[in-house]
Amino acid sequence: MLMVPERPPDNAPKTFRLSKSKYLSGLQCQKRIYLEIHEPELAAERDEAMQALLDRGTELGELARQRFLGGVLVEADYRHRTEALQRTQDLLRDPTVPAIFEGAFEFDQVLVRVDILERAGVTDDGTATWRLIEVKSSTKVKAVHLNDLSVQAYVLTGAGIVLSGAYILHINTQYIYKGGEYDLLQLFALQDLTAVAIARRADVQARLPEMRTTLALPSPPEIEPDGHCHTPYECPFWDHCTKDKPVRWIYYLPGGDRAIQQLARKGIQTIDEIPAGVKLSPAQHRVKNNVEWIGPGLKAVLQTARYPVHHLDFETFMVGLPKFPMTRPYEPIPMQWSNHIQTMDGEVDHHEYLCMDLKDPREELALALLQSVGQEGSICVYSPYERSILERLGHALPSLRRELQGLITRLWDLFSVIRDHYYHPDFQGSFSIKSVLPAVVPSLGYQDLDIQEGEMAVLHYCQMVFMETDWVEKVRIREALLRYCERDTLGMLELRKALGEKTARRY
Ligand code: SF4
Incomplete structure (x- = not known):
């Protein structure tokens, strides 16, 4: 059973209400969360491909709900926070509701919407227990999903929900479609990540004050764009953060991120500044030489x-x-x-x-x-x-x-x-x-x-x-x-x- 986390210290900066996605942005990059909150207009517009990806996630999420018969959707959207929170509380109190979809919870000024919260049982003192289930359109559990689950577990337990487990429901690529209705038990695979979610709640509690301290700064933190901008998600501020970079910026050298980061740490800004003695692959040499090259073969x-x-x-x-x-x-x-x-x-x-x-x-x-x-x-x-x-x-x-x-x-x-x-x-x-x-x-x-x-x-x-x-x-x-x-x-x-x-x- 996941127990209630300690309340954060009173001196923690608390001015900013965050969502799960903002928290995940903050884990990727403190500058990203800063820009998302203070200067969102600097983000690149979502292209059609990205929108299609999001739509695909929504479609799969809706299908996954059908595994939980009798579940009830909290329809109030993010613009109706109070209604969503209230409706969720009403459903929690109704013992005939076996599962809540898109339930809204808030703790430590972090708001999360939970894909599926399934009623699990009752404790000895009669308190309802719940299973937290996050639906992903991916084919396996990724590192970012663990952070996603952890922040939800942190908020839910903080908000007084007794969790009996935390799971990721993802697509099972071994499923062979036979035609007709999808076999939802086969289409999705359920991964029990309760232990990780418990272990990482302390990280969530530690990272939130850092993020809020950053958000209180008068200007965005100085963070150099590099490989972290592309993982786990493509950052929409890439164009903004790289707009003043030289055409031959060191980051454009092909090859491993680590080698490029080492060069950047030594203050090398452009490919042309790479010293002669640095070991490069043949392809990197060609990029550095920057002239047309026709191999003898x-x-x-x-x-x-x-x-x-x-x-x-x-x-x-x-x-x-x-x-x-x-x-x-x-x-x-x-x-x-x-x-x-x-x-x-x-x-x-x-x-x-x-x-x-x-x-x-x-x-x-x-x-x-x-x-x-x-x-x-x-x-x-x-x-x-x-x-x-x-x-x-x-x-x-x-x-x-x-x-x-x-x-x-x-x-x-x-x-x-x-x-x-x-x-x-x-x-x-x-x-x-x-x-x-x-x-x-x-x-x-x-x-x-x-x-x-x-x-x-x-x-x-x-x-x-x-x-x-x-x-x-x-x-x-x-x-x-x-x-x-x-x-x-x-x-x-x-x-x-x-x-x-x-x-x-x-x-
Ligand atoms: S582009 Fe990179 S450095 Fe800039 S905000 Fe995004 S993740 Fe941070």
């Missing part, structure tokens, strides 16, 4: 591609709630591919596939792909991702497994060719095709496209197929998706050509 490795050269890119979607029978939560499902085919004499042909219907696209997609790539030639890809998708397809489609495995033996990875044999200053340390393509083939970027990156492609695909969308919009999305995927494979083709021309000029 580039010509030979480019010639290993066999004609006709196919240039293949898949688009996939992954959702927590499986859409098709015999698929698992977050299983990547390919729904689109593009293939640019270049023959030995320079002729180029283009094939593409996109599933627009509400159906499992995998078999149709694989059959169309096998026909497109035929039996001959290398299949140029840009990352190991296409390989993993072909392996998954082979697993899901036993009748096509041998042919799909045959494609894997023909894969030719342009990413590793560029990473190991070529560098351009405009890469700015990134070997992503989104950075590489415009640097090597300036006429071919992504700026002119309606969809410019993978997350947006997934969002639009889901809108086209799984939501109510009129036909005009569907046709617009289809066209945007096709042009996006086509750009990736045309980009690979043009990159190979441009690199070939560079080696021809040099040798």
